[in-house]
Structures are given as C-alpha cells and as structure tokens.
Amino acid sequence: MPETLDADGARQWAALTRAAFAARRTEIDELNVFPVPDGDTGTNLYLTMDAALSEVRRVHAAEGILGTASLVEEARTLARALLMSARGNSGVIVSQLVSGMTAVVLDENLTEVDGPALARAMERGAALARASVAHPQEGTILSVADAAAQAATRRAADGGAAADVAEAAATAAAEALERTPDQLDTLARAGVVDAGGAGAVLMLESLHRVLTGDWSEAEGIIGRAADQLAPRAGWHVGTGSTRAGDPLDDDHLAAAAGGDGPAYEVMYLLDDSDDARVGALTTALDGLGDSLLVVGGPDLWNVHVHVDDIGAAIEAGIDAGRPHRIKVTHFATQIAAREPQRFAVVACAAGPGMAEVLSDAGAVVVPSAPGARASAGQLLEAIRGTGATSVVVLPNDRDTLMAAEVACRAAEEDGLTTAIVPARAAVQGLAALAVVDPAKGLRENAIAMTSAAGATRHGAVTIASREVLTWAGPVTPGDVLGVVGGDVAFVGDDLATAADEVLRRLLSGGGELVTIVSGADASPGLVDGVAERLAKEHFEVEVVRIDGGQQVYPLLIGVE
Structure with missing residues (x-):
C-alpha cells in the first residue's frame, strides 16, 4: 500500500475517475432532479473528465512529457483542462474541487501527497467549490465535499497515511450523500440522493482504490469501475414507484421540478478580462437568473448560469471580456427528450445524396469517402450522440470496418451495447436499413440487417x-x-x-x-x-x- 500519492498515482486516479463516471453515468443521470431535472449530470461529469484527460494528453505530448510529467505538471495541466472542459453545473463544481486540491500541490511544490497534505487538498477543494456557487445549497455536492474534507482532516490529525485519509473521506462522503434527501426537499420528493454528490463519492472511492493498490491497469479500468465500485441501490431512497436503477417517472419529475425556473442554461469561457470586470459580470448574471457559477482566473474563466434572457447573459460576458465556446441549452426540450432512445443506427455515407437517403431511413450519418474515411473517433462521437443504449454501425465500406471495430470497443467501455453489420458497400447498407424494426432490440435487428446486407x-x-x-x-x-x-x-x-x-x-x-x-x-x-x-x-x-x-x-x- 503506497504511503503517498505521486504523479503516477495521480494519473491513475484521473483515469479511474473517468472510468467510474463512464460506468455509472446513466445511473447518475437518473438521479438528476436538482436544480433542474434535465437528466444529464452523469453525462456531464463523464464528458468533463474525458475531455480534460484528452487535453492533458495533448499538452503533455506536445511538451514531450506524456506519462512522465511530475506531480506539479500533472496538477497544473489537469486543473486548467478541467476548467476549459467543464460541462453543466456539476462539471464546473467538480472542476473547482479538483482545482482546489491541485492548488495545494502547486503552492507547496509537492512531489508526492501524504496524509496531511491530502487532507489540506480536500479542505481547499471543498472551500473553492463552495465559494464558486453564488448561493450555496445544502444537500448537494457541496455538503458531500465538506463532509469528506472534515473527515479527512480528522484522520490526518490522528496520523493517518494518504490511504487512511482517503478512506475516511470516501466513507464520510457516502454517508453525507445518504443524508442529502433530508437536507433538500426536491430530492426527498423524487426519492433520490443528489446526483452531483454521487459523482463526488465516485471520485473519492477511485482515489482510495488507487492508494490501497486495489486496482490494476492490466485488469481493465472500465471493468473494475463497473464491477467493483459499490452497488448503488441506496442512491434511490424512495418507497414509491421508483426502484433502484429505474429512471424517474413523470410524477417524480413533476414533483422534482417544483416550480417555474429559468428556461435556459448558458455556458461560456471568458478571457481578456480581469477581476473587477468579472466581479461586475457576476453581479449582472446574479440579477438575471440562478445556478450561477463564475470560476477560474486570472486569464480564463468558466461561466455558467440559468436564465430566461439568453441575449442579456451573453451581452454581459461581452461587456466583461471575450466570451467563446458559448453553449445554450433549452431545459424543456432536454427534459422532454430525457427518456433515452433504446436502439439506433450509425451509418457511413460517401456522398451527400446517400447521406440524405440514409438519414431519411433513420440512421445517424457519418461522412466517409475514399481519401477521407470516417475515423474511429468520428464514429464513436456519432454512437454517443445517438442517445441510444444500443447502436448498430454500418461501415458501408470494407476500408472503414476496422475503424468501426475500434469505435464499438470504445463505446462498449462506456457502457453502450454495439454491433457491426459488415456492410462493405453502400447498397448493402441500404438493404440493411430497410429491414430495421425500431420495436425490436439490437440483437434481433443486427441479425436481420446482417442477413439483408449479405443477400445483396x-x-x-x-x-x-x-x-x-x-x-x-x-x-x-x-x-x-x-x-x-x-x-x-x-x-x-x-x-x-x-x-x-x-x-x-x-x-x-x-x-x-x-x-x-x-x-x-x-x-x-x-x-x-x-x-x-x-x-x-x-x-x-x-x-x-x-x-x-x-x-x-x-x-x-x-x-x-
């Protein structure tokens, strides 16, 4: 059992946290009723960490330190990457939890983190996360983070090593998560614990696993995260129609919504600003809506707010500096589409006419032509973008089969079920699509589609x-x-x-x-x-x- 967390351990923690978010994101989505029941907290946590780790790899590869970066280099790069990639209320708060923890590493120029340093890091992270929220609410990820930090401090004071401190923090976080319905009536009415708090628990459990050595990269990160992180029956605490692992029904969602809030989520990154103008921006946005988060600095800020007036929120950003990566989400549309599509088809198309035909037949289309074949990354993005739990991929070209296989393996690691219909030509793909029955599942459709493609x-x-x-x-x-x-x-x-x-x-x-x-x-x-x-x-x-x-x-x- 390692006494401290070093650079290798930090890399493993980030990888295992991403794996845990991937394995549990659907479950966390189903808990998401506060502040808006838009069902995307788990997805946002996963995408935030996934994009951040990709950015860390890109930066460190360019600097020639990929896999060999010091703890300080890992901390500095990860904190900025999370700030840039944070999605949704939960993603921004998690970025601040990690940013606070990495600040201790940077300020103290640490090469490894022992028990007391880990406790200081958790205290700093919890404090920064709470400070980032304009109007903190108990019964959320903030309460869970506070409980974890307090337990970590007590264990460190008793002489605990890093693994002991992590264990105390993870245990306290899980107990605090169970209390969130008692602190927030919205959660109690819906019969669930807080979604963001559940994500924090996964982060701390992953840290404890790395520090205890109860994890091996050779055994497969995703499999370990899915199979051995604690079962989540306790995440659903109601006694009504919602059972553990089930999505909330309409009555629960209506109860959770609990009133008329702002209609839109607005997010953007902000640079070319300073503390004074960011302060004025925070005041302006606080008057426009709620769920306000303005985090970062001194050269880059991440802005998140729920508003009715989209234009005013963006104009306030223009007054404060240069907003970019602007994203606007309409809650009503997102909530209406919450029930996931269970089956979808991703198909490659070599030309615009073929793309239109495939799209009209119900497929999500990825351009793929000689000299510009679809990459595994493009196919994986399309698979994820369907919103379906089961996806059939039609390469429609034998040169794209390998990319499709790689994309499907990666999607399976994300918890999706996939199948490849070995269509080696566009006409085989058309024949396969013609026999799709949306009422049937992946296996039945894949068999029928493969048969139709093979008969062409x-x-x-x-x-x-x-x-x-x-x-x-x-x-x-x-x-x-x-x-x-x-x-x-x-x-x-x-x-x-x-x-x-x-x-x-x-x-x-x-x-x-x-x-x-x-x-x-x-x-x-x-x-x-x-x-x-x-x-x-x-x-x-x-x-x-x-x-x-x-x-x-x-x-x-x-x-x-």
Whole structure:
C-alpha cells in the first residue's frame, strides 16, 4: 500500500475517475432532479473528465512529457483542462474541487501527497467549490465535499497515511450523500440522493482504490469501475414507484421540478478580462437568473448560469471580456427528450445524396469517402450522440470496418451495447436499413440487417487513377474498371458497357431488386441508358435509382 500519492498515482486516479463516471453515468443521470431535472449530470461529469484527460494528453505530448510529467505538471495541466472542459453545473463544481486540491500541490511544490497534505487538498477543494456557487445549497455536492474534507482532516490529525485519509473521506462522503434527501426537499420528493454528490463519492472511492493498490491497469479500468465500485441501490431512497436503477417517472419529475425556473442554461469561457470586470459580470448574471457559477482566473474563466434572457447573459460576458465556446441549452426540450432512445443506427455515407437517403431511413450519418474515411473517433462521437443504449454501425465500406471495430470497443467501455453489420458497400447498407424494426432490440435487428446486407450482391464502375496489377490484368490510368464483390472483375474503356457487364454478372444468380447509385461524375444519360437496357433485358426486375453524389465511383450497383 503506497504511503503517498505521486504523479503516477495521480494519473491513475484521473483515469479511474473517468472510468467510474463512464460506468455509472446513466445511473447518475437518473438521479438528476436538482436544480433542474434535465437528466444529464452523469453525462456531464463523464464528458468533463474525458475531455480534460484528452487535453492533458495533448499538452503533455506536445511538451514531450506524456506519462512522465511530475506531480506539479500533472496538477497544473489537469486543473486548467478541467476548467476549459467543464460541462453543466456539476462539471464546473467538480472542476473547482479538483482545482482546489491541485492548488495545494502547486503552492507547496509537492512531489508526492501524504496524509496531511491530502487532507489540506480536500479542505481547499471543498472551500473553492463552495465559494464558486453564488448561493450555496445544502444537500448537494457541496455538503458531500465538506463532509469528506472534515473527515479527512480528522484522520490526518490522528496520523493517518494518504490511504487512511482517503478512506475516511470516501466513507464520510457516502454517508453525507445518504443524508442529502433530508437536507433538500426536491430530492426527498423524487426519492433520490443528489446526483452531483454521487459523482463526488465516485471520485473519492477511485482515489482510495488507487492508494490501497486495489486496482490494476492490466485488469481493465472500465471493468473494475463497473464491477467493483459499490452497488448503488441506496442512491434511490424512495418507497414509491421508483426502484433502484429505474429512471424517474413523470410524477417524480413533476414533483422534482417544483416550480417555474429559468428556461435556459448558458455556458461560456471568458478571457481578456480581469477581476473587477468579472466581479461586475457576476453581479449582472446574479440579477438575471440562478445556478450561477463564475470560476477560474486570472486569464480564463468558466461561466455558467440559468436564465430566461439568453441575449442579456451573453451581452454581459461581452461587456466583461471575450466570451467563446458559448453553449445554450433549452431545459424543456432536454427534459422532454430525457427518456433515452433504446436502439439506433450509425451509418457511413460517401456522398451527400446517400447521406440524405440514409438519414431519411433513420440512421445517424457519418461522412466517409475514399481519401477521407470516417475515423474511429468520428464514429464513436456519432454512437454517443445517438442517445441510444444500443447502436448498430454500418461501415458501408470494407476500408472503414476496422475503424468501426475500434469505435464499438470504445463505446462498449462506456457502457453502450454495439454491433457491426459488415456492410462493405453502400447498397448493402441500404438493404440493411430497410429491414430495421425500431420495436425490436439490437440483437434481433443486427441479425436481420446482417442477413439483408449479405443477400445483396454489389458492384461498381470506376476509372483508374494509377497503374496497378489486378486479377483482371494490368491497369493504366484512365481505364474503366468493373468491380464485382469488391474486386476488379474486368478492364474496359466505356462506362456504359462496364455498367452493363457488372449488372450481367450480378444478375447471373437471379435478383428481384436492382439499386443504382449515381456518383458526382455520372451523367444523367449514363444512368438513363443503363436503366433502360436493364428494363428491356430483365423486365421482371424492379429498379431503384438514387443520386448518391459520391466521388470516385460514377455508379454503385446492388442486386437483392
């Protein structure tokens, strides 16, 4: 058991806290009824920490100290990154808890944190978090942080090492969290503990786990966070219809809302200012709304407020300096959409026309074309952005399959359920989407979609841009290539003739539906001619034409 927290331990704590937020964010979202029942506290905590750690990695990589930064360097970078990435009321307050703790490391130039220093850090964090709130309310994360700091101070005074202090703080925080419904009537009516306070408990539990050594990176951060952090049945304390782990029903939400508050959340970063103008900004915003937080300095501030007059809140920021990264959320819209979509599809599209068709079919579309394939990060962002707990991904290109696999693994670590339908062509993706049943779950849809994609033979016509040796023979720039099943099947010199030959081969095994997707460089005459000849030679086949707008391939062809 380490006696102190060093730079490696601090990195592990940040990573495990992010993992805990990821594993528990849905549960924390379900607790979120104060100050507004918008159901996003857990998500905001996770996104705040996730973005901050990405920023820390970026900065330290640029400085050549990634993974080797000193404790002071880790503390300085993390505090600023959290200030920049903080989302929502909870994210801003957590940024201040951490900022206060890191301030002790910076002020005392510590290379490691022992028990007394950890207690001082927790005291500083709790004090800074409380000072950041214009009108502190008991029964929130502030009460939990105060209880943790007080317990840490008592344990340090008794000679406790860092792990002992962390244990005392985590225990006191959990007990304080249980008391929050007794302190805040909104929580009592909804039958839940405070959402932000729950996040603070996870942070302290993660710190204790790192200091006790009851954690190993090799065992998987997310799995440990999900499986071994304490069960959360106690987070729901009501005896009514809301059970542990269930989202709040309409009656609970109505009770929690408890009145007419401001309609919008406004957040922005502020620079080019000073303490005097920030003070004037704080006074102005306090008169406009509630849930006010203005934190940071001396060169960057994070501003958060709930208001009805969006323009006035932003204009006050302009008067104080330079507001940027402005974000406005309408609570009524957010609350109305609180019930998560249970199933969604993310699909790649090589052109604007195809993107429109896929979107109309209900998919969340990610642009992905030759030379600009969708990255794993783009696909992961789209998966998260669906708001669904189960997501099917359609790569629609064999070169995007690996990125889709990476994105799905990362999404699974976030607690989402995913599946990849191995659609290797846009026409296979269209066939897969056609059989989606929103009333069914991921497994049933994934099976049906995979079957539909697999039953769709696909081909294409393109023009060679370089010399290459193919199964059909050598190719020189300008040759017309007929592609069947992803491989060059023949080389020619005429697009129309090549399209006819691709169709002949695809239809040799029969077919009922032919889909022709025209590219950006396909002339209307080319598509008309192919469709007319097809109608004469295969009158029994239905033809669907789509203006896909994709580059590289004048025609994409599918046969079902």
